[in-house]
Ligand code: NIG
């Protein structure tokens with residue numbers, strides 16, 4: 001490689017690389033230089049290295065500030081219509097989420113509202129949520145459909161996700177979650193609805209390249225493992241990745257099913273058992289933990305974090321931003337909850353929204369760490385210690401954000 005052919009360098013930085021080859025939980029490199037060429041990190045090297053000799057390009061002096069990879073929110077439902085605040089009041093009075101769902105509320109009440117909204121209306125409702133995530137350092141976000149549940153309405157949601165990518169200049173990973181709930185017109189005929197997903201929705205989404213992956217809600221109040229199996233098999237046949245909302249309220253052994261398909265991630269996992277942990281470890285399926293939903297549902301059973309850690313399963317953290325069970329647009333709050341509620345270390349939480357979240361979206365090869373060859377998506381923070389990013393809420397000590405090599409002030 002020709003020396004000094006960088007476009008811009010960030011000097012005098014403390015790099016929390018999350019590069020697994022660098023020792024320490026954050027892979028911290030003091031006083032280093034991050035060199036960018038085009039949209040890519042070209043090199044990471046010590047300040048006194050010969051690499052800088054004769055360099056004449058742009059320089060940003062970080063003044064000892066901390067640099068992390070861009071944050072990745074790898075599980076959101078941020079496109080929706082309507083509000084579920086009244087249901088939240090019911091839940092606070094003691095009515096369980098499952099009972100509200102069975103009575104036609106929950107996900108289905110958001111489906112009713114979302115179906116009446118145009119693409120533009122959904123875009124305008126979603127944008128402030130996405131902007132809130134971006135303001136905290138999110139440079140890549142996963143967005144699920146799942147509040148349309150007809151072919152036209154699911155495609156409508158995915159098109160909004162696609163437009164958000166252009167409007168907000170973030171990377172978007174779109175996911176088809178048609179198997180979120182059985183729509184009212186298919187009540188009592190869940191298998192017929194699954195046939196619609198398999199025969200029409202998945203082929204249409206694959207043809208229009210509107211999603212990277214297919215998700216399911218494998219749960220007593222949603223879809224059975226057999227139904228999810230049919231959906232995963234169709235997804236694979238159309239070249240789409242798979243993932244699942246599994247073991248959130250009960251143990252349906254959905255994580256084992258996701259692992260059997262080599263799924264990107266199994267998400268929630270409060271009721272995951274040892275066999276599920278072992279299957280995920282073997283398949284390399286990422287555990288996406290969603291402490292926001294755990295908190296809002298006032299759940300008692302925590303995911304088996306110790307067992308996942310011991311088995312070497314990668315653990316990501318996401319906001320699960322949605323109108324019902326996790327109505328907040330803050331990945332930093334989700335990280336904080338992972339520490340306080342699930343026993344994560346702050347470094348593990350940060351790895352969970354960078355390196356591990358990238359793996360959960362099948363993007364581990366080009367996002368999630370500060371390493372030569374990865375996309376130049378990174379954040380400059382005015383903090384002394386990485387844990388400050390996770391500890392102090394309400395104020396975001398983000399100084400600037402670099403996306404695809406281009407810097408903007410936070
Ligand atoms: O991830 N578990 C299912 N889906 C969402 C909840 C969505 C909703 O209640 O609207 C979740 O928690």
Ligand code: FE
Pocket residue numbers: 075076077245320322
């Ligand atoms: Fe979810």
